[in-house]
Amino acid sequence: MTDIPRRAAQRTAKLASLPLGVAGRVAAGWGKRLTGHTSEEINAELSARTAEQLFAVLGQLKGGAMKFGQALSVFEAAVPDEMAEPYREALTKLQSAAPPMSGDSVRRVLDTQLGRAWRDRFAEFDDEPAAAASIGQVHRAVWHDGRDVAVKVQYPGAAEALRSDLRQLSRFSRLFQSLAPGAEIKPLLAELQDRMVEELDYRTEAANQRAFATAFAGDDLVRVPKVLASAPQVLITEWVTGKPFAEIIADGTQQERNEAGRLLAEFHFSSPQRSGLLHADPHPGNFLLGEDGRLIVIDFGAVARLADGLPPVLGRMMRLALEDRADDLLRLLREDRFVQTDSALRAEDVIAYLGPFVDPVRTERFHFSREWMQRQAERVGDLRSPDFRTGRSLNLPPDYLLIHRVTLGATGILCQLDSEFAAREIITRWQPGFAAEPAQD
Template identity: 70%
Template sequence: MSEIPRKAVQRTAKLASLPIGVAGRVVGGWGKRLAGRSSEEVNAEVSAKTAEQVFAVLGQLKGGAMKFGQALSVFEAAVPDELAEPYREALTKLQTAAPPMPARTTHRVLAEQLGSGWVKRFAEFDDDPAASASIGQVHRAVWHDGRDVAVKVQYPGADEALQADLKQLLRFSRVLQAIMPGAEVKPLLEELRDRYLEELDYRTEAGNQRVFAKAFDGDEHVLVPRVVASSPKVMVTEWTDGTPLSHVIRSGEREERDLAGRLLAEFHFSAPSRSGLLHADPHPGNFMLGADGRLRVLDFGAVARLPDGLPPTLGLMTRLALDGRSRDLLELLRSEHFIRPGTELAEQDVLNYLGPFVEPLRAETFHFTRKWLQKQAERVGDLRSPDSQTGRSLNLPPQYLLIHRVTLGATGILCQLDANVPTHAIVARWQPGFAD
């Protein structure tokens, strides 16, 4: 058996262990209930152990499994603290770490992509990877003209691994649902699958990054590294340093947290208007805070193409919810197909459901916390809750799915940062349809 199929089999076996492990814990939980322990205590233990196994498995993998783990990591802030604590560190590792490939393999890919004389294109090349990603790893080097560069090299067989892993993960969406309260996992997985398959050709990512770099050239708040060279499986960009947001989340001072949160929110809402693109891979491993106070943005493989900026419908919807205009809000949702034909909803129920989501816009500055996000997740995830019933009656049109997922992901990072952010002013400036 060749190396790539063997690894694919190993990945499949690890992923297959997830539902088996969950089943065993559920059966064990029944036994503990019979032994007199409360259902709440047992359910908390089962959920914690499920999460621990999921992230332990995802942490060993590359390809689609790791990519999903990275996307999942931003939802950690929505998980109750007593469940999140056992695997919070595993989530952080998913954002930046994966096992490295041997130097000889790296050299082979570079020769295939840049030509047999690839060494001459660099003044220096460090064989030890500086960072790893889901489908490739990054090496620090010096380009032939003296520029410090980052060289992203795709893992051989990453395309097969990505497709196989995403296919397996779609089968396990119910298992993963257990650790993402308030979120629909299967549509998220399907959308991630479509987006991540686009990332396999680094030339596409390079094109996206060039657009962002041009749009933010000279910006006082955001730095996007310029692209130096690209091929299908190798991309060379200018090197940039900074403190990863995962470090700020773990041990940052208040000033650092608030600055990172403000810059991230500004980038998220302004990018579509400035570049016609939305950065669609929001997790802390893709952002750094530079010594100059600017946000460094990395990894442009996944984007949403929004040539006209963010849809005005979202701004108007937010404004109506903020102003409590329940009848107008219901009519807008119905006309824009957020409510399926034939579905009856009371206008006040819709306002009650959406109102708390716009709470960050009610004051000049909002304090994003895990507790706030946990409250929202519990509110919409509890099947007994009226808000949950309303949410299940609403529909998210396909053209808004990616924007919704990215906004939710960015919000998750803000809550992990515990940041105070002038959200109202940022949204008022950059979100069409919201104007005060």
Template identity: 65%
Template sequence: MSDIPRRTASRTAKLASLPLGVAGRAAAGWGRRIAGGDREQISAQMMAKSAEQLFAVLGELKGGAMKFGQALSVFEAAVPDELAEPYREALTKLQTAAPPMPTADVHRMLAEQFGRGWRSRFREFDEVPAAAASIGQVHRAVWRDGRDVAVKVQYPGAEEAVLSDLRQLSRMSRLLQPLAPGMDIKPLIAELRERMVEELDYRDEADNQRAFASVYADDPEIRVPRVVASAPKAMVSEWVTGRRLGDVIRQGTQEERDRAGELLAGFHYSAPYRVHLLHSDPHPGNFQILDDGRMLVVDFGAVARLPEGLPRPLTIMTKFALENRPADLIALLRDEGFLRAGTDVSADDVLAYLAPFTEPLHTERFRFTRRWLQGQAERVGDLRSPEFDTGRALNLPPQYLLVHRVTLGTLGVLCQLEADVPLRGIVGRWQPELFTPAD
């Protein structure tokens, strides 16, 4: 008899322990304050312990819970420094870390996917996982033709775990909201639910990766490993490794961080037009810098399909904002469903709300910083600000949600890098209409 129901109940209980644990620490903290304890020290201790529990639970559960934590981790640059530090390390760990699955489970999954003679496909197979992902882990091996390969194996029961986690996390959105101020967590969870179902079949991921690898095969800036073999719950691709982007964020020189930011932005804006797909998991764990200076990109389970490149309405909206054309902007927003029906908001207010987001495109180079992103988050998330009321009038149609999230995620990584990037030139290469004068 399957033990999936029992494991699912256990996962639900662990996730439920997060808000209860936070509430308990808050009550204890108030007690210590009443007794005369230092308020800032007590708050710091509470947040550190909450962050530790967040990582322990999400990291252990993997699946949708870990995926959600990884999605949040790219937005930590938007959290004010005095609040973010305890969570920063915990969320960043989720980009690459998770407890490994037992060796017996790995062997069983490979036998199910590639047959009982799966070992004959490899000259060598390292039983110790080299990396952990949200719904699977990666082992290093040598393919039968002598190539070094990465073997990605899905965790047993991943589908049940993903759906269970996301249902539970949707009930915790209020607790998690402070990790991404100015952003509505519930739509993110709903979108993750849809995308994670797609990611459960590694054959789809393999097809996506093949498309990217083909287009970027001879690219001087981007490297995508070629796929060697694939099955529904296992995938083999070339082994390529370099310096993790997270290490560049933490320890890189300014020159290294600037270059990494330029490569990341170039990949983000070029892929929709070159591959007609958008890599939709932009957290630092999926990017590395190779010795030859190129950026390695991995994990193509989640993609947006864009047969005509980025949706043209988004380009035209950005153009109107750049050219200070409020009347044209608000008319297009209404036509495309970006304004809620029956809302009364002025064109000038909408332009003022969106203008700071186009700021990086006004100059040849722009320095992305945590402080800049924090300012944007505070501006649109402050209940007392006029921008908050304007933001409430805006709507994000479902067909644009993934592109919007990926763009914000990429922006968050650029701010983590504190990178100086020639964004105007990068965007202009692929969206020349943005900077072409109107007839």
């Protein structure tokens, strides 16, 4: 058996171990119930230990498993505190850690992608990786003109691993639902699969990054590293330094938290209008707070192409929910396919469901907190809740799925940051359709 099939078999075995581990803990839970433990105590322990095993396994993998873990990690803020502690650290590690590739493997990839004389392009090249990504790792180097650069090298066999991981993870989607209450896991996996091929070609990522770098060139708030060279499995960009969002989440000052949140919201809402693209990989590992106070954004493998900017219908929905115009809101939702065609949904049910989601624009400044996100997740994820039944009648058209997922992920980061800032001002400036409009007769 060659290395790639052997590694694939090992990865499949690790992923397959997840449901077996859950079954064992459920059996142990029944035993504890017989000895007097309450169902709440048992459920909390089962959830925490299941999550602990899940992220321990995902943390050993690359490709689709790690990418999926990174996508899930932004929902950590929605998990109740008493259940989150055992795996919060594992979630954070997923955002920046993966087993390193050997030096020989790195050199073989560079030989293939850049030619055997690739070292002539660099004044220096560090064989030890400086960071890891979901399907590659990053090396620090000095370009031939003296600039510090980051060299991202794709793992050998990444394409095969990505496809294998996503097939396996699709089988276990129900296990992940407790980690992202209110979020649909299967569409998230399907979306990752749909974008898999595009992300594997670093030339596409280079084109995306160049577009963002051009749009934000000289910007006072956002910095995007310039691309120097690219190949299908190698990407060379400017080296950037700053305080990672993961560190700010862990121990940042309140000023850092507020500023990091403000800058992230500014980037998220402004980039479609400025570049025609939306950065579609929101997790803390892709954002840093630079020493000059700017937001540094990296990793542009996943983007949403929005040539006309953010859809105005989303702004109109927010405005109608903000003003409690239930009938107008339901009419808009039906017209734009956000309601199941056979649904008998009432206007008051829709406003009760969507109203709390626009809390960030109800006041001049809003505090994005884990408690707020947990309340929303519990409200829409509780099977006994009227809001859960309303949610079942709503529909997310496929062309809005990625925007919804990215916005939800960015909101998760804001809540992890525990940031407070003037979100309404940013949304008013950049979200088409949100400006006040007259009520319909």
